[in-house]
Amino acid sequence: MSTLRFIVDNFQEVMYLTWEHIWIVGIALLIATPIGVVLGIVITKHEQFASRVLNGANILMTIPSLALFGLMLPILAIINMGLGKVPAVIALVLYSQLPIIRNTYTAIKNVPPALVDAGRGMGMSKWKLLRELEIPLAIPVIIAGLRTAAVMNIGVAAIATYIGAGGLGVYIQQGIARVYPEMILSGAILVSLLAIIVDGGMALLERMVTPEGIKVQRKLSR
């Protein structure tokens, strides 16, 4: 109850930090999505780079977030941006690459070759094929990749508070420093809630972008 009290008492600040959190994650996704999707598509057409790109993204993902902030600090300090939102957003963009690239790559690869063949045989250009066949069939899985990235980034962004990025992580960090359980709990609960809501929203989006014909197909094959 006292946690709820804390949130109500500090409503203005809570709203501000939540907004900040969403902002960091949102900007990061906006930057990460085009990079990841384009890379994912490019490596389906240039298979020789596929394993290298996927391994690269995999390695990025294995670096613990605090370590990544630490690694970026001296580099970004050169342009005087070692702390704050910039390194946070960069880190989130890097983390997002694996789920986005991998899902895009797998989804496009999973388009039945006979369909691609039929399209090519009818005289569709690579670009047309991508737009009219491959992307529509792949989009639900691509969105699923974005969903993973978004949820993961909400968690990582909470840690970014240690480099002064702001967001709901502030409550957790300061709560620990001040031994203030209500503050810690508020931060933790709000971050979790945000993750759950975003996850649900993305699931909805996933369903919305699934082409009608595919939905029909799924329903009938069940």
Place this chain on the structure above:
Amino acid sequence: MITYASVTKTFGKGINTVTALDNVSFTIPKGEVVVFLGPSGCGKTTTLRLTNKLETLTRGTITIEDQNIMDLDVVQLRQRLGYVIQAIGLFPNKTIAENIAVVPKLLRWDKERISKRVDELLQMTNLDPELYRDRYPAELSGGQQQRVGVARGLAADPKILLMDEPFGAIDPINREEIQDEFLKLQAKLKKTVAFVSHDIHEAIKMGDRIAIFEEGCLVQYDTPEMILTQPKNKFVSDFVGADRALKVLGLMRVSDIINRKPKNIIQGATRSQEALNFLKTKESRYGIVLEKNKSIGFVTQKSLKYEEGPVRDVVEPNPLLLREKTPLRDVLSSMLMYDTATICVVDGDKNFAGTVTYNDIQKAVKASYADETENVKIEVIS
């Protein structure tokens, strides 16, 4: 017209080189259906895919209506050639109408023209436009999907159709039906068709000519009749099967062997004894009885022997009548079933047109094998 000249295709490099097609030359004449036939891996599909540059030629030339395909832009070339593959080739994210409209859209037809064409094609392939236009492929049966596949191939009215085992994924009953429909369409549209199949029955039925491939070589390129009656080597004769005499009969029709003036015709009003004498002089065991140029049945010498009145009173009715376009295979089957050696043929107005006898059928089969039986070796059928 499509001309293949010394077409060779190899895959891989160095010691891993595999020759998929070896120096293949033949011509698909304008307006004909040519079936590429052979077991899997024989090069038939490769030949088709070389035609629309889904594979690139290693050596040789392919010309389409006197234009070398190497001089043509790949996208334009493909848009000129209708392409039909197995049912899985429909785009699941597009409606039936959108699927059919793929090539017209690539050719930038206006919307109205496209939707008119879509309806026209759906009707042509026996699918009600109202019902199917806005459905998705998953909602259609295999046979219906394949009809849409054919409609899509025909969408921009190409002069040439490339069909890669188009009816391979359909159950046998529906396949027969869709083959018949396609033949009817083809009789009207007169497309030049390259048709890949591994099914000898389909090849005989669909093909004006058949190109038989074996391990990358063109073994025989001939009409179905010639392939069946004069297979070039053991591979071809094995491939067409031991029952090729029956298959030949499937190709020949009543009109090929009909006897239009049988010697044993009797008018219904003839007195029985008169008829009996007539049959005796003609040395015929039985007579065909006609009345007003309609066949009412037959009489035998035995049945006339003790009769006095006109033959029409003792006539035995025909078990069945044939049309001129009936395949001989069906005729033979009827003869076996009704235990009769002669069947009457009638025209569209049911007027008597002639007869077909068992002996005529046998002679026809023998004649078609004439060249082969001269140097025949005894073949043990196991």
